[in-house]
Amino acid sequence: MANLADLIEDFIKDMFSRIPGGILDIQRNEMANRFGCAPSQINYVLTTRFTLERGYFVESRRGGGGYIRIRKLKIRxxxxxxxxxxxxxxxxxxxxxxxxxxxxxxxxxxxxxxxxxxxxxxxxxxxxxxxxxxxxxxxxxxxxxxxxxxxxxxxxxxxxx
Amino acid sequence: MANLADLIEDFIKDMFSRIPGGILDIQRNEMANRFGCAPSQINYVLTTRFTLERGYFVESRRGGGGYIRIRKLKIRxxxxxxxxxxxxxxxxxxxxxxxxxxxxxxxxxxxxxxxxxxxxxxxxxxxxxxxxxxxxxxxxxxxxxxxxxxxxxxxxxxxxx
DNA sequence: TGATTTGACTTTCCCTGACCTTCAATTATA
DNA sequence: TATAATTGAAGGTCAGGGAAAGTCAAATCA
Known part of the structure; x- marks a missing residue:
């Protein structure tokens, strides 16, 4: 444990537990800032931890007002x-x-x-x-x-x- | 969400839903005023969101009494x-x-x-x-x-x- | 050796401002 | 009066800056 990817994973999962609805929007840069890491680290976490097999679905949008949307699937x-x-x-x-x-x-x-x-x-x-x-x-x-x-x-x- | 272009898009689509017929005339400046943005922003929304691919056709006329007309296309x-x-x-x-x-x-x-x-x-x-x-x-x-x-x-x- | 982490670079999208074109109405002129 | 010039009110175009997110390969770590 205690590696960054795991911390970020836990953090995001914790955010899920605090919201209703199972849809979470995050900002890549904001996230990277919070953990003091490269923004691409967030992509790494998403592709390795928030996969379909693990019950998540990820979409995103670039540009001004961009976001990353993570859906927690309801079917585990x-x-x-x-x-x-x-x-x-x-x-x-x-x-x-x-x-x-x-x-x-x-x-x-x-x-x-x-x-x-x-x-x-x-x-x-x-x-x-x-x-x-x-x-x-x-x-x-x-x-x-x-x-x-x-x-x-x-x-x-x-x-x- | 929450970027201007999306808001304007939604606004226009909402106007469509309130009228019969599928033809909508708008004024560029009036629209820009309503949203407090540059008039060219309206063009941006029209060219990115109301395209043929998305099922709309846009015409316009300049000069005094000018307008922008948006048609929602019917499909076969x-x-x-x-x-x-x-x-x-x-x-x-x-x-x-x-x-x-x-x-x-x-x-x-x-x-x-x-x-x-x-x-x-x-x-x-x-x-x-x-x-x-x-x-x-x-x-x-x-x-x-x-x-x-x-x-x-x-x-x-x-x-x- | 495989998983993690970073950084340099790319792509996409939004938004504005400066400048251009078109049109109708009005005014000036022959 | 008929036509020509002027004016103001639209809308159009384009380049550029900035804000996100994405990609990939190299470096590092366990």
């Missing part, structure tokens, strides 16, 4: 999700992915249209990069999509078509 | 999607992609849930590969998703939430 406790994320691991082939998507449809986790969308997303020609990186990319994207769906449902609740 | 869905694919080209940045997804949602081409899914898919942190290949990958995925949607609609048709 979902067993089904965990299993799927585990199953995907950090690499998944096209056929495994298609089977998984079919399964998600059968379980009514996704709609017919969403199934088509996902199949398009994980298609090898669309990913268009060589193996084995392609299977890793596919895994990242699939996990992010499933996470997004779960988070959406956790936030809004509701059924599917 | 099939052509619209083809145009979007052209617009994407073979590389697209994250912010362009987000604007595009927002537009697809505004035009009710996609559902709220699908919007979340797509935002997750095109997110920098989730794609996790370096530029410039990242922007190309994003373009390929987005185009294939849109194609899949067109295809699905052609086969099944139907409305959205």
């Amino acid at each position: 406790e979902d067993e089904f999700l965990k299993e799927i994320i585990d199953y995907i691991g950090d690499s998944i082939s096209g056929s495994e992915a298609r089977a998984l998507i079919t399964r998600l449809r059968e379980e009514k986790v996704i709609s017919e249209r969403e199934k088509e969308i996902l199949n398009a997303v994980i298609n090898r020609y669309n990913l268009g990069i060589p193996l084995p990186e392609r299977d890793r990319l596919r895994a990242r994207i699939l996990k992010s999509v499933i996470t997004a769906i779960m988070d959406y449902e956790a936030r809004k609740g509701g059924e599917l078509s | 869905e099939d052509e619209f999607l083809k145009e979007i694919i052209d617009y994407i080209g073979d590389s697209i940045s994250g912010s362009e992609a987000r604007a595009l997804i927002t537009r697809l949602r505004e035009e009710k081409v996609i559902s709220e849930r699908e919007k979340e899914i797509l935002n997750a898919v095109i997110n920098r942190y989730n794609l996790g590969i370096p530029l410039p290949e990242r922007d190309r990958l994003r373009a390929r995925i987005l185009k294939s998703v849109i194609t899949a949607i067109m295809d699905y609609e052609a086969r099944k048709g139907g409305e959205l939430s």
Whole structure:
């Protein structure tokens, strides 16, 4: 412990505990100032600690009035999700992915249209990069999509078509 | 948020929601006065937020009695999607992609849930590969998703939430 | 050796001010 | 009176400064 990245991580998580709603906007420079470090250190923390696997989603905007927005996803406790994320691991082939998507449809986790969308997303020609990186990319994207769906449902609740 | 350009954008969009017809006339100076900014700021907002890509068309007239007229375009869905694919080209940045997804949602081409899914898919942190290949990958995925949607609609048709 | 940290450099976005163009109305002039 | 010049009221353009955040590779640390 006691390295900077961990401190910053804890600090941000602490901020989350103090706000309602699960959406936190921070300023990169302000953060860097507070910890007396290089601004890029903040990026390092975000890319290593606030990942989807760990239940966060990060967006940002540059320029005047820019910000970094961190969303804490509402689904960490979902067993089904965990299993799927585990199953995907950090690499998944096209056929495994298609089977998984079919399964998600059968379980009514996704709609017919969403199934088509996902199949398009994980298609090898669309990913268009060589193996084995392609299977890793596919895994990242699939996990992010499933996470997004779960988070959406956790936030809004509701059924599917 | 909280930058002027966003406020002005919201203000204008709010005016649109209050009028019938989709044609809105504004005065540049009056607008600048209302927001206490330079008149050219209004042009900035118009050229960055009320573009064709985002579904608006702007005309104006100088001189005494001059005005700026903003038209909200009506779309024909099939052509619209083809145009979007052209617009994407073979590389697209994250912010362009987000604007595009927002537009697809505004035009009710996609559902709220699908919007979340797509935002997750095109997110920098989730794609996790370096530029410039990242922007190309994003373009390929987005185009294939849109194609899949067109295809699905052609086969099944139907409305959205 | 892998994780952390930094710094130099890049890119994106916002906002303004100085200067330009267009148009309509009014005034001056032949 | 018919036309020409003037004026003032719009809107347009562009370069530049500044404010963020992003990238990447080299250095450092455990």
